[in-house]
Amino acid sequence: MNMRFFYTFLICFIFQFSYSKINNAPVDISYEQAILLAKKENKPILIMLYANWCPHCNTMKSTVLKEPKIVDFLSKNYIYIWKDVETEEGLKIKDKYKTQGLPTFLFLDANETVLYSIKGKMTSDVFMKEVNNALNPNLQLPYLKSQFLKDPSNATACLNYIQTLRKGVERTELAEPTHLYLATQTDKQLLSETNWRIIANGVSDITSREFQYVLKNRMEFEKLISVKRVDAKITNIVSELLQPYTLSLDTTAYFKNRLIAKTIFLENIQSLIFSYDLLIAERSSDWDFYKKITLEGTKKYFWDSDNKLKEIGQIYYKEISEPSALQSAILWVKRALEINNAADGNLLIARLYSKINDKKSAQFYAKNAQTITKEMGWDSSESDTFLKELNTK
Structure with a gap:
């Protein structure tokens, strides 16, 4: 059987x-x-x-x-x-x-x-x-690893191994071979095109000796490589540091690592941290923190983005009640309208004015929203309904 x-x-x-x-x-x-x-x-x-x-x-x-x-x-x-x-x-x-x-x-x-x-x-x-x-046996990971381990100071062998390894793993998995090689290099030797490629591919630790050397000698690396590539690496490493904690909503780890990221005094990095701050505040519903960081950084980092300004204004309309803070949100949305006088921005600012009991201003912007939608041939029911609500108050 x-x-x-x-x-x-x-x-x-x-x-x-x-x-x-x-x-x-x-x-x-x-x-x-x-x-x-x-x-x-x-x-x-x-x-x-x-x-x-x-x-x-x-x-x-x-x-x-x-x-x-x-x-x-x-x-x-x-x-x-x-x-x-x-x-x-x-x-x-x-x-x-x-x-x-x-x-x-x-x-x-x-x-x-x-x-x-x-x-x-x-x-x-x-x-x-x-x-x-x-x-191809000569392109497979076991062979490339063995060739690298024969001489960890061999830059070509290291680069061949980590570039192939990176095709299928996260950058953090490259740390061990990358740092094994970089430990054989002096600080001055790090400033080379080949070593930059190894750093760019394999370094993910923001506190590492190699990345800190790049930060301290950023201008020299920019001359050797390019401003764009060096900025991209610095930006990526900050993203790799902070993003996992925003996704997992580990606020303790986020704020601990945020302190490290804040030591990088580059405007694009501070703007990136501001974006992650917004995300962590929204996902944790920490509206006090959201209010604090937006009052400090909105004009500095998002002043030329009408969509970002409206996104923040929408959060203020839904979650913030302090009149002085709402006045700031009104200024931000007005700036968005300077960039693009859109119907949604006019309706948003009307709602913000309504929230601070400025009925006259709310009606003015709601009518603007209504006019724009009708001129464009769009559905104006949202602005129509809001105007009716204002008129009954």
Whole structure:
């Protein structure tokens, strides 16, 4: 009975695998079965990790991964499977290999060693290049890592390893090899184009010796590299520092790291911190903090953005009741109207005036909003209704 069950299972498995190959589809087998098949056929495994809600995953599945030349190449060279990270098996694989971001493509050997990994949406040409690279032993991660570890002071070996590693992992995963190499360099040696590329690719710690050296010698790096690239690196590292805490709403960690970021006295960085402050205040519903930072920084950082000014004004209308603060919000929205005399801005300022009981000013701006919407042929019901409410007060 047991043998009959085993043979039945084996026949079904072989039929399923053959059917997938004939129809150019990923093989619908388990991770464990893929490993066994990889050993039997002496092929590497390619796992696509995806989720049905992921737009980049769906785009790849419906375009690039349907192209006959790509499907044919994958079926000939890999044990090729898809795993949904929302399933128990898919989540286990995601956790096992510590992957972030979707879609992720993991290239493994039969011993479950990661040979290569890439993530995100890409064109068919780029994808074909990467799946070819993943078959080349000299471009695979184990080889690149071994070459680097032979001589951690070798800049070329370090760069080759971390640039390939970065294709499939977060920047924080590059810290160990990056700092192992940079520890072999003096401060003066850091100021080179090659070392800049290593710093730009692999450094994510804002307090690190290398990043602090870049800050102290920013002008020299700008002359060597470019102002744009140096500014981009500084901006990215601040974003990488603060963004995770705004997303997780870890206000304690956010304010601790905000103190570190505030020591970078560059206007674009202070503006970036202001934006994150707004986000953390909104997500935590800390309207006292929101009021404090907007009163301090709105004119300085958002004075030329009508959309940002209106966004802040809308929050004040909904959440702030202090008359003097509302007067500030009115000034900000007036500035937005100077930039773009739009109907939504006029209606917003009318509501702000209404909130401080200035009925005459509220009516003036509500009528402006009504006129603009009618001239544009848009629906004016919102401004019509608000004017009726004002007239009944």
